[in-house]
Amino acid sequence: MKDFFRLLRRFVPPYKWKLVLNIVYNFLSAIFGAFSFLLLIPTLQILFGIKELVTVKPDFSLSISSVAEYVNYYISEIIQQHGQERALIFIGVFIILNVFLKTGFYYLANFMIVAIRNGVVRDIRSMIYKKIIYLPLGFFSEERKGDIMARMTNDVNEVENSIMNSLDMMIKNPILIIVSVAVMIYMSWSLTLFVFIVFPVVGYIIGAIGKSLKKKSRKGQDKMGEILSIIEEDLSGLRVIKSFNAEKKATGRFEKENQNYFQIMNQLMWRRFLAHPVSEFLGTTLIIVVLWYGGRLVLNGNSSLDAAGFIGYLVFFYNIINPGKAFSTALYSVEKGLASMERIDRILLTETNIVEKRDAKEITEFKESVNYKDVSFSYGATPVLKNVSLKIEKGKTIAFVGKSGGGKTTLVDLLPRFWDISEGAIEIDGIDLRDLKIRSLRNLIGNVNQEPILFNDTFFNNIAFGMENPKTEDVVHAAKIANAHDFIMEYEQGYDTPIGDRGDKLSGGQKQRISIARAVLNNPPILILDEATSALDTESERLVQDALGKLMKNRTSLVIAHRLSTIKNADLICVVHKGKIVEKGTHDELLNLNGHYGKLHKMQVF
Incomplete structure (x- = not known):
C-alpha cells in the first residue's frame, strides 16, 4: 500500500480538489445508505406494534439516536392520524428519497473519479514520451526498442486497467466500511470488538496473495517487452531472415518466448482468479462466526441488541464484507499495476546526464571556429576517444577517415552534445559547449546521416521537419538545391505525397536527397555529414554528391567518409585510429606521408 500512496502523491496533486469532492460525495452516499436502513428498523418495529408509539416530541440534536427518535415520533403521529397504511407509504417515500440521494452522490463521486x-493516465503517458525524447542517446544503446514500446503501451494500459480502475474502490470502500463500523459500534461495541479481533486474519491472507501477484505480474510485463523487441527486430530484418532461409529459426525464437509468457500469465491469472473465491469463502466464514457469537449473546440475554437489532447489525456487518471483498479485489489489481509502474519508472526516474546549466548562454551565430581541446570520451568503462585536439576554422571542410570503430562518429556526435565528453573541452567561438543552451547549439548544426531518417508523412512535412510555419516556396527551393524536386513532382500529389514507413516507397538516393533538402531548409552554419553517400549506386551518388556540394558551400563541414574520392578536396583530412587523430593534412600531404591514409588509398585504388 505504501507504493500505491506514493503513486497517488506523485500524480494526483493536479486533481486534488476533484479527489476531495470524490471523498465528500462518497461519504454522503454512504451516510444516506446507512441512515435509510438504520432508521428503517425502529420505524418498522413501531409500525408492526413491536415497539410502543412515541407520543412525546423529543429534543432534536445531531446524533443517530436523536434523529431515530425524531423519525419515530413522526411515524407515530402519522399512524395515529392516518393509520398504518398511510405510514407505510410515508416509509416508502422516505426510503426512495434516501436511495435517490445515495445514488445521486454515488454518481457525482464517479463523475469526479473519471x-x-x-x-x-494521460499525464503518465505524456511524461514517458517527453522523457524518452529528451533522454541521451546512450540510454537507447543499452535498451531494446521493443521493451521501451511495451512500457509506453502495455504497462501504461496495465496501470490504467489495474490501478486507476481500482482507485474508486480504494476510496469508496474504506468510506463504506468506516460508516458501517461506526454504526456497528453504536449498535453494539462489544460485538464489534470481537469482529475486529477476527478481521485481521482475513486481511493477512488476502495481502499475502496480493504480494505474490505483483511479483508474477512484473515477470509477465518484462517478458512481453522481450516479445515486442523480437517482433520489432524481425520486422526490421525481414529481408535478411528470408535471404538466409532463417524463418524456422526466427519462428523458434519467438515461440520460445511466447511459451514462456503463456506459462507466466497462466500462473498470474490463476492467482488473480483465486482472489474472489478466497475472499468469498473467508467472508462467509466470518459472517457465520459472527452469527454464532452474536446470536449466542442475544439468546442468552448478554447483549444490548434484541433479535431485530441483531438482524440489523448483521446487515451492516454484511455491508463491511462486500466492500471488503471489493477492496481485496482492488488490492490485487493495484499490486499488478504497481509492477507495471515499476517498469515505467525505469524510464521516468532515469537521470539525464546531459544537463543544461541554469545560466546557459544563447548562441545565434557561428563566427570563428570550433575547438576540440584534449577531448576524451568513454562508453562506461570503455575508452573511445583519447586526448583529441583539433581546431576547425569557419568555412572549412574537415574530413575524418579511418577504420570502422575508430571513433569518427563519436567525435562529431560530441559537437551537438548527443554525448558529453569525459575530459577536456569543446568550444565554439571560445565558449564551452556545456555553457550554451542545448537548443540554440543544435540550431547551428545540421546532420545528414548514412541512413536517412524519414517519417511516415508527406514529402513536405519531412523536408520541413522541425520548422515552424514553413513557406511552400522555401521547401520547394530546398528540394531543388537537393536535386529532389523533379522526382517529387513525378508523384500525382507532389509534395503532399505520403512516403510510407521510414520512406520505404523511395530509393536510397531519393531518401538521402530528402534528408539533404531538410538540412538545406534548416540552413545551419555547421554541417555534419556521416557517410552520406556510402550506400548509394553510382548515379544516385552523383546526384547526392552534387546536392551535398551545394549544401556545403559557404558552410563549415565535418565529413565522415570511407570513400576517399569524396573527400580528396577537403581543406583538412584527419585519420582517426583507435580513438586518436594519428595523421592530419590535405590529400596530397597525407599521400606523401605514406602512413595510415596511404594504406587506405592504396586499398581503394586496388
Missing part, C-alpha cells in the same frame, strides 16, 4: 483516472 476525470482523475483519465487525467493521471
Whole structure:
C-alpha cells in the first residue's frame, strides 16, 4: 500500500480538489445508505406494534439516536392520524428519497473519479514520451526498442486497467466500511470488538496473495517487452531472415518466448482468479462466526441488541464484507499495476546526464571556429576517444577517415552534445559547449546521416521537419538545391505525397536527397555529414554528391567518409585510429606521408 500512496502523491496533486469532492460525495452516499436502513428498523418495529408509539416530541440534536427518535415520533403521529397504511407509504417515500440521494452522490463521486483516472493516465503517458525524447542517446544503446514500446503501451494500459480502475474502490470502500463500523459500534461495541479481533486474519491472507501477484505480474510485463523487441527486430530484418532461409529459426525464437509468457500469465491469472473465491469463502466464514457469537449473546440475554437489532447489525456487518471483498479485489489489481509502474519508472526516474546549466548562454551565430581541446570520451568503462585536439576554422571542410570503430562518429556526435565528453573541452567561438543552451547549439548544426531518417508523412512535412510555419516556396527551393524536386513532382500529389514507413516507397538516393533538402531548409552554419553517400549506386551518388556540394558551400563541414574520392578536396583530412587523430593534412600531404591514409588509398585504388 505504501507504493500505491506514493503513486497517488506523485500524480494526483493536479486533481486534488476533484479527489476531495470524490471523498465528500462518497461519504454522503454512504451516510444516506446507512441512515435509510438504520432508521428503517425502529420505524418498522413501531409500525408492526413491536415497539410502543412515541407520543412525546423529543429534543432534536445531531446524533443517530436523536434523529431515530425524531423519525419515530413522526411515524407515530402519522399512524395515529392516518393509520398504518398511510405510514407505510410515508416509509416508502422516505426510503426512495434516501436511495435517490445515495445514488445521486454515488454518481457525482464517479463523475469526479473519471476525470482523475483519465487525467493521471494521460499525464503518465505524456511524461514517458517527453522523457524518452529528451533522454541521451546512450540510454537507447543499452535498451531494446521493443521493451521501451511495451512500457509506453502495455504497462501504461496495465496501470490504467489495474490501478486507476481500482482507485474508486480504494476510496469508496474504506468510506463504506468506516460508516458501517461506526454504526456497528453504536449498535453494539462489544460485538464489534470481537469482529475486529477476527478481521485481521482475513486481511493477512488476502495481502499475502496480493504480494505474490505483483511479483508474477512484473515477470509477465518484462517478458512481453522481450516479445515486442523480437517482433520489432524481425520486422526490421525481414529481408535478411528470408535471404538466409532463417524463418524456422526466427519462428523458434519467438515461440520460445511466447511459451514462456503463456506459462507466466497462466500462473498470474490463476492467482488473480483465486482472489474472489478466497475472499468469498473467508467472508462467509466470518459472517457465520459472527452469527454464532452474536446470536449466542442475544439468546442468552448478554447483549444490548434484541433479535431485530441483531438482524440489523448483521446487515451492516454484511455491508463491511462486500466492500471488503471489493477492496481485496482492488488490492490485487493495484499490486499488478504497481509492477507495471515499476517498469515505467525505469524510464521516468532515469537521470539525464546531459544537463543544461541554469545560466546557459544563447548562441545565434557561428563566427570563428570550433575547438576540440584534449577531448576524451568513454562508453562506461570503455575508452573511445583519447586526448583529441583539433581546431576547425569557419568555412572549412574537415574530413575524418579511418577504420570502422575508430571513433569518427563519436567525435562529431560530441559537437551537438548527443554525448558529453569525459575530459577536456569543446568550444565554439571560445565558449564551452556545456555553457550554451542545448537548443540554440543544435540550431547551428545540421546532420545528414548514412541512413536517412524519414517519417511516415508527406514529402513536405519531412523536408520541413522541425520548422515552424514553413513557406511552400522555401521547401520547394530546398528540394531543388537537393536535386529532389523533379522526382517529387513525378508523384500525382507532389509534395503532399505520403512516403510510407521510414520512406520505404523511395530509393536510397531519393531518401538521402530528402534528408539533404531538410538540412538545406534548416540552413545551419555547421554541417555534419556521416557517410552520406556510402550506400548509394553510382548515379544516385552523383546526384547526392552534387546536392551535398551545394549544401556545403559557404558552410563549415565535418565529413565522415570511407570513400576517399569524396573527400580528396577537403581543406583538412584527419585519420582517426583507435580513438586518436594519428595523421592530419590535405590529400596530397597525407599521400606523401605514406602512413595510415596511404594504406587506405592504396586499398581503394586496388
